[in-house]
Amino acid sequence: MEPKLIEIARSFSYKMSLPGYENRDFFCSAKQEVLEKEAVKTSNDLFEFCREEVMKSVEEYKEELLKIPKPIDKKQATLDAENVKAEEVRQEEPLNIHNVQKQF
Numbered sequence: 001m002e003p004k005l006i007e008i009a010r011s012f013s014y015k016m017s018l019p020g021y022e023n024r025d026f027f028c029s030a031k032q033e034v035l036e037k038e039a040v041k042t043s044n045d046l047f048e049f050c051r052e053e054v055m056k057s058v059e060e061y062k063e064e065l066l067k068i069p070k071p072i073d074k075k076q077a078t079l080d081a082e083n084v085k086a087e088e089v090r091q092e093e094p095l096n097i098h099n100v101q102k103q104f
Contacts, residue, residue: 004036008043012050014058024061028053 009031016024028050034042 005033006036006039007031007033008039008046010043010046010050012047012054014054016058016061026054026057026061 009029011027011029013028014026016026018024030046030050032042032046
């Protein structure tokens, strides 16, 4: 009796939600013809392959997103600048009370 061949197809998808109601879809599909007795192992291997490929693409995309400059929030930038200025004032030398009294 001739060994029976079957075709195994597996896929993996990932949806990433972004601000502004945007989505990015990542997808991989793979198939292979194998002997019936190797079907389970091959199925698991194909799924793992697809998952790894998709997640690699997701990570690459995330790295690209980090390189894109974010728009400046003017209110937050003002608060940040005020906090830096306040910190600079705190780090100056303490006021000498004798010098202050002599000035009056």
